[in-house]
Amino acid sequence: MNRYFLVTLCASLVAIWLVSCQGTRTGGKNTKILLPTEWKDIEGEYINAHGGGILTYEGKYYWFGEHRPAQGFATEVGVNCYSSENLCDWKYEGVALSVSDEEGNEIEKGCIMERPKVIYNAKTKKFVMWFHLELKGRGYEAARAGVAISDTPTGPYRLLRSGRVNPGICPENMSEEECSAKLDTAEYREWWTPEWTEAVKRGLFVHRDLEGGQMSRDMTLYVDDDGKAYHIYSSEENLTLQIAELTDDYLRHSGRYIRIFPAGHNEAPAIFKYKGTYWLICSGCTGWAPNEARLFSSPSIWGPWEQHPTPFVGEGADKTFGAQSTYVLSLPDEQFIFMADIWKPESLMYSGYLWLPIQFDKNGMPVISKEK
Numbered sequence: 001m002n003r004y005f006l007v008t009l010c011a012s013l014v015a016i017w018l019v020s021c022q023g024t025r026t027g028g029k030n031t032k033i034l035l036p037t038e039w040k041d042i043e044g045e046y047i048n049a050h051g052g053g054i055l056t057y058e059g060k061y062y063w064f065g066e067h068r069p070a071q072g073f074a075t076e077v078g079v080n081c082y083s084s085e086n087l088c089d090w091k092y093e094g095v096a097l098s099v100s101d102e103e104g105n106e107i108e109k110g111c112i113m114e115r116p117k118v119i120y121n122a123k124t125k126k127f128v129m130w131f132h133l134e135l136k137g138r139g140y141e142a143a144r145a146g147v148a149i150s151d152t153p154t155g156p157y158r159l160l161r162s163g164r165v166n167p168g169i170c171p172e173n174m175s176e177e178e179c180s181a182k183l184d185t186a187e188y189r190e191w192w193t194p195e196w197t198e199a200v201k202r203g204l205f206v207h208r209d210l211e212g213g214q215m216s217r218d219m220t221l222y223v224d225d226d227g228k229a230y231h232i233y234s235s236e237e238n239l240t241l242q243i244a245e246l247t248d249d250y251l252r253h254s255g256r257y258i259r260i261f262p263a264g265h266n267e268a269p270a271i272f273k274y275k276g277t278y279w280l281i282c283s284g285c286t287g288w289a290p291n292e293a294r295l296f297s298s299p300s301i302w303g304p305w306e307q308h309p310t311p312f313v314g315e316g317a318d319k320t321f322g323a324q325s326t327y328v329l330s331l332p333d334e335q336f337i338f339m340a341d342i343w344k345p346e347s348l349m350y351s352g353y354l355w356l357p358i359q360f361d362k363n364g365m366p367v368i369s370k371e372k
């Protein structure tokens with residue numbers, strides 16, 4: 001264990017101290033929780049749940065994440081699941097969604113499965129997992145969203161399908177003129193020119209992918225207070241974030257979606273809501289290397305979205321303390337934990353984790369710090 005972060009979260013039902021598990025533990029409101037960059041389960045094995053998120057169900061936490069190999073980056077196992085009652089001691093529950101040994105299967109061993117998130121549908125009583133999927137041997141060109149389902153939180157989950165998002169449907173916040181425009185990527189071969197950037201904003205890649213559906217890479221899920229669920233993902237060659245509504249059973253896209261910050265080059269979205277405002281934390285696109293996180297807000301999931309300075313403060317804030325966002329865990333009384341990965345590309349299995357509380361300044365702006 002390399003480093004430890006000590007921060008206090010105060011809530012009427014939960015007060016968590018993020019310190020070493022090797023310290024004393026008192027239980028209840030003063031439970032002491034380990035938060036090292038490298039984290040082990042109760043059996044002493046490294047927690048292998050990267051790019052993940054947490055499902056809270058019946059008083060228990062379920063952490064789902066990518067099983068990453070010691071060498072390479074293709075998926076050889078699937079999506080792991082861990083459970084905990086205190087956010088500190090994690091029990092390995094096994095592989096929630098396994099890769100397939102069948103040649104040509106969508107999730108054949110050697111594919112790429114990233115950013116898994118699980119939500120519970122109270123109407124259908126099903127647990128629904130969405131994840132970013134790349135087909136075996138095709139690099140990152142597939143850019144699919146996969147969906148799987150289970151009767152229990154730990155699984156096993158059964159893959160229903162994968163594909164691009166909302167084929168044949170134009171985003172609702174593109175004008176009729178933009179939706180009917182004839183934009184050809186062949187005319188914009190040189191990226192990052194002013195002309196190319198303007199074409200991206202007008203929907204260059206939306207038009208390119210309209211028939212087959214929009215690309216979906218780094219992603220998260222969000223269930224709002226009214227039970228509506230949303231799929232938030234990096235699209236258009238990672239140039240534009242999109243927010244798509246799911247159907248009431250959470251198994252498909254409803255056809256309603258928007259683009260936000262086209263040509264902004266954002267990925268790794270993590271969303272939460274505080275006092276009626278939606279907040280979205282993302283990273284820039286610099287591969288495995290950390291960068292300065294971005295912060296956005298909106299009074300509605302459908303916008304308008306506004307960009308703000310990074311919420312991170314202190315030494316290392318310009319690189320998000322060496323980490324990349326993956327999820328924001330909501331706790332009682334509007335308390336939130338920012339979850340991130342500290343990537344180690346030389347051995348992704350041993351990538352670390354950074355969990356820090358989200359605090360708010362006097363103006364209601366999120367602040368994330370390593371200071372107590």
